[in-house]
Amino acid sequence: MFEIGIMTFGEVTEDPVTGKLPSPRRRVRETIEQARAADEAGLDVFGVGEHHRSDFVGSAPSILLAAAAEHTERIKLTSAVTVLGSEDPVRVWEQFATLDLLSAGRAEIIAGRGSYTESFPLFGYDLGDYADLFREKLDLLLRIREQNSLTWEGRLRAPLVDADIAPRPYGETIPIWVGVGGSPASAVSTGRLGLPMALALLLGPLTYHVDTVALYRQAAADAGHDAGAMPISINTHGFVGRTSQEARDTMFPYFAKGMMDNNHQRGRGFPLSRAAFDAQSSPGAGLMVGSAEEVAEKLLAYHELYGVTRAIVQLGFGGVPQSEHLAAIERLGAEVAPIVRREVEARQASVA
Amino acid sequence: MSERLRVVVVNGSPREPSKTMALVDVILDTLSGMLPLESARVDVYRLGPGFTGAIEREDVTPDVEAALRLVESADLLVAATPVFRGSYPGMFKHLFDLVDQYALANKPVLLAATGGGDRHALVLEHALRPLFGFFEALTVPVAIFASSGDFDGTVLLNPAVYGRVETGLADVADLLRARATGTVV
Numbered sequence: 001m002f003e004i005g006i007m008t009f010g011e012v013t014e015d016p017v018t019g020k021l022p023s024p025r026r027r028v029r030e031t032i033e034q035a036r037a038a039d040e041a042g043l044d045v046f047g048v049g050e051h052h053r054s055d056f057v058g059s060a061p062s063i064l065l066a067a068a069a070e071h072t073e074r075i076k077l078t079s080a081v082t083v084l085g086s087e088d089p090v091r092v093w094e095q096f097a098t099l100d101l102l103s104a105g106r107a108e109i110i111a112g113r114g115s116y117t118e119s120f121p122l123f124g125y126d127l128g129d130y131a132d133l134f135r136e137k138l139d140l141l142l143r144i145r146e147q148n149s150l151t152w153e154g155r156l157r158a159p160l161v162d163a164d165i166a167p168r169p170y171g172e173t174i175p176i177w178v179g180v181g182g183s184p185a186s187a188v189s190t191g192r193l194g195l196p197m198a199l200a201l202l203l204g205p206l207t208y209h210v211d212t213v214a215l216y217r218q219a220a221a222d223a224g225h226d227a228g229a230m231p232i233s234i235n236t237h238g239f240v241g242r243t244s245q246e247a248r249d250t251m252f253p254y255f256a257k258g259m260m261d262n263n264h265q266r267g268r269g270f271p272l273s274r275a276a277f278d279a280q281s282s283p284g285a286g287l288m289v290g291s292a293e294e295v296a297e298k299l300l301a302y303h304e305l306y307g308v309t310r311a312i313v314q315l316g317f318g319g320v321p322q323s324e325h326l327a328a329i330e331r332l333g334a335e336v337a338p339i340v341r342r343e344v345e346a347r348q349a350s351v352a
Numbered sequence: 353m354s355e356r357l358r359v360v361v362v363n364g365s366p367r368e369p370s371k372t373m374a375l376v377d378v379i380l381d382t383l384s385g386m387l388p389l390e391s392a393r394v395d396v397y398r399l400g401p402g403f404t405g406a407i408e409r410e411d412v413t414p415d416v417e418a419a420l421r422l423v424e425s426a427d428l429l430v431a432a433t434p435v436f437r438g439s440y441p442g443m444f445k446h447l448f449d450l451v452d453q454y455a456l457a458n459k460p461v462l463l464a465a466t467g468g469g470d471r472h473a474l475v476l477e478h479a480l481r482p483l484f485g486f487f488e489a490l491t492v493p494v495a496i497f498a499s500s501g502d503f504d505g506t507v508l509l510n511p512a513v514y515g516r517v518e519t520g521l522a523d524v525a526d527l528l529r530a531r532a533t534g535t536v537v
Binding site: 130131132135182183184185186188189215218 | 500501502503504505506507508509510511512
């Protein structure tokens, strides 16, 4: 089995080609349309990232996912990620359990520390407690999933005494993944907990996470978990075009704009050259851009290298126009996914 | 001389708790599994105006003098510091500017540092080791570095760093045992 999905941050980015800034109203509707297109294309997962800024409409992912639930039938709906350190786990559970009821069991959570830190001052949290907040809140979220009612005590949140936390999910449980950017410590702590790991790879060589995965599996095995059975997903940027060249030409100006707005050196954005972008698009690098065959090949390379059983691709970073975005979703579902699923099944059958 | 190795840690971190001292805890814990020891710690950021205002050794207040003597009389010195602006903090260097020129000669010194990323690791070799080269100290061949990403908060999780601590200390365990019991100079 291999799951393929898409995710979005709900970018509100000035189009570098037309100079136009889309309205937040338009972007929330486009986000729901992307979910519907992904569902119709037979993709497995739709994710919304959490950012608390005017240049994204992803401040409240659970609300966007709830709207998506009403317009989709089969696709799983996940946060990507929930910045758990600055959230109340009780509230997160309530929202995603409700989403699970609305969607008949399709809700998932990727809990992350968050690569953006805006939410901490907004909700009154001290960034100095960053690591402790995440550890403690993940513990609480897992306990809430395990049982109701719940008595729990921590250091950074008020204790719960015989608390009735509702609703319970539609199905047996709600999958909780942990988003990992690649630090050895988060790989080890996630492995110890025996939780599925959602690896993020922004740019860099395909092999960037070899150590991360090894540390994760070793820590899981040391803690007594079945390390081989623990799911890993890869979350990365990409675009599926009609041809290899068209994919790169379409994606590049938007991706470069997104990087300029979000990836800083010396406190400022920096231009991503076309040469650097093309290098990141080569077979040995992480970016999932190209023709359907090319992207399928790269997904299989990820599968082979890390044993990942899920990939979530962000197709619209930097505000790719909706028509292009929808076309890429369609190709990912109709052209890429069948190749990858067939090949992974064949490989798994030959191993078994 | 006492049977226990007298370890003195010079702590260059202003924070409490800190990754630097979490790394030192792992070092001391590993070393105590190899031989009996007692440890003391000098926090350069807690020594106060009697330290920061002193230009010469004779300017220091009595409590700072006591801290300097502690450093000078250790069997093993653990020099541990975060990397600030590409090197050890000025406050850390200021302590060693007040240490007697020959007090650390032939004294075992373990170098340890923490930094935001692996790019800082050679601070151990290019900044810390030359400082103790001036003192003609006996620096332990393996120096220990840990990056922010090796820690969950102040809990060291990267097994590779634990391995390096083990290796670095095992190299000098016999020497340290001899220094503790006074059997060899």
